[in-house]
Amino acid sequence: MSADTLILILAIDRGAGPDVLTQHRTKAAAPFGGKYRIIDFTLANCLHSGLRQVLVLTQYKSHSLQKHLRDGWSIFNPELGEFITSLPPQMRQTQEWYAGPFDALRQNRYLIERNRADQILVLDGGVVYRMDYAELVRAHKEAQAKVTVAVRPVSSAGQGTQASVGLGENDWIQALSPPTPVDDDATGEQLQTMGVYLFDKAFLLHEIDRIERGEREDKDLAVDVVAPLTRTQSVLAYRFGQARGRVTPDRYWCDLATIDAYYRANMELLYAEPPIDLYQPDWNIHTYQGQYPPARTVPGPMSGNEGVFVNSMLAAGTVISGGGVNHSILFPCVRVKDGAIVEESILFDGVEVGEGAHLRNCIVEKEVVIPPNEQIGHDLKLDRERFTVSEQGIVVVTRGIWG
Incomplete structure (x- = not known):
């Protein structure tokens, strides 16, 4: 599984997370839950899913994140082709920083092209959730999709922070639209994206060529890049929190988009039954811990x-x-x-x-x-x-x- 899929984690936000908490660090490096950094959840998902070729695309105030990756995540064996590597803009063709999520992929085309993987899994490093990506890869292959997008149901007002999803038969995506507030009175299931996108490598390289010719905007990966593909390509929705897979399906996902969302997500960990299960024995959240005495x-x-x-x-x-x-x-x-x-x-x-x-x-x-x-x-x-x-x-x- 590891050799078939290359992971690219986007950690390039310019403080788009909880405001003043990202003045000195990128959102992915913000502390969470008493001992973790936000990116630990995405990296732990990769670790437990057996996906161990990981590139972390960094840019905005990345020192804290790079130090954390060095101190806490130097756990893979390069002799076996495993790695977690921080990847700032390489500027191989221009002197520009990453202009957006897909531009970050475009600027690293050479790394994608030379890797032997068949699939490219693009992840948002600034959200908290637990997910078995191996099951997503399996579903992608079974359906012979060009792109697979993880989606989740939403029901509470104020959760409209990600692209809205319109489904057709057999969970093929018919439309992706900009984020809108959730309507509590609406009938039917309301779905949104999660920042998880699986591409066939050859297809992704083709789309990168189209971006280089200026045929796509690059502000939001779902809306600007994947949405136009739903009209002509096979874009599959993978429903989050399925029973298949080794992680317990708590169906928790949070993007910590504001101070209040960040605060609430932390406080929820103190519930008698927290909405996210941090205590599943075979799905622990790895992190860096200093050698401090007990509290x-x-x-x-x-x-x-x-x-x-x-x-x-x-x-x-x-x-x-x-x-x-x-x-x-x-x-x-x-x-x-x-x-x-x-x-x-x-x-x-x-x-x-x-x-x-x-x-x-x-x-x-x-x-x-x-x-x-x-x-x-x-x-x-x-x-x-x-x-x-x-x-x-x-x-x-x-x-x-x-x-």
């Missing part, structure tokens, strides 16, 4: 009060010294000092919460030091004068606020 709670040095946490995720190296943490996610090496309270919040690596500070409904960037007795998330009018506040009242505390 712990200790009494406060001044108050003597025990450090406590309730329904929260604490990563390695975190210490709660007489403070309290409730319904929150703490990444590695966070410090919560004596008398500090953290509620309904996400704290990135190395955050320090000073004595007596109180945080509620916050996302705090890595290595931010919250001063003692600071109050954040209690007075949104005051918070808006100092921080970024989302539409739903989530306060994002970035680096440099206090010098």
Whole structure:
């Protein structure tokens, strides 16, 4: 399976994800779930699907992502033809950056052409889901499709972030249209794309030639490139969350398009039954983890009060010294000092919460030091004068606020 399919993961977003969280990193490198990066989910899907020829196309503020790939994903054996390779713009023919998703493929035509794979699987590295790509490849071959697009049903308003899909008989796609808000009153199944596209290599190379002759726009892979093919070519829809395949079909997919979506997706991991199953024993999500000591709670040095946490995720190296943490996610090496309270919040690596500070409904960037007795998330009018506040009242505390 691995030799038949070449993976190209698109991680070139210019901060198109959750706003201020991508000021210093590409969306694919944004932290998620207490210990992961967003791209870990796509890479784990490749690993468990037996697909081990992976090119990660990078561009925008890619240092954090490249470091993560080096430290956490140097696990494949090049002697067996396996690799995960970061691929910035090579500028072999022009001096231009990637102008869009399909232009990124065009600029790397030579790597696609010389690879022995028969199929090219193009993936979005900035979304969170679990999927057995081996089953998608199987369905693609069985149907003898030129292109196969993974699709998922949507039912809740506000989920219209991906291209809408119109199906004909036997799940052949008849139309792909720009994203539209989901209509809760509409009858019938509403489907959208997922950022998963499988191409026959020869067909993809032919389409790249057409782009080089200026016959396609290149803003959205589904709408600008695949949609015109539905009129003349065989474009198959692969339904997400089927029973076939080794991953449990939780049918969870999230593109973390806004601060509120990012916050909500993290908080959902604290449910008694989370919507995405991170605990399937044979489908673990691999990542890089520093060699930190275990997380712990200790009494406060001044108050003597025990450090406590309730329904929260604490990563390695975190210490709660007489403070309290409730319904929150703490990444590695966070410090919560004596008398500090953290509620309904996400704290990135190395955050320090000073004595007596109180945080509620916050996302705090890595290595931010919250001063003692600071109050954040209690007075949104005051918070808006100092921080970024989302539409739903989530306060994002970035680096440099206090010098």
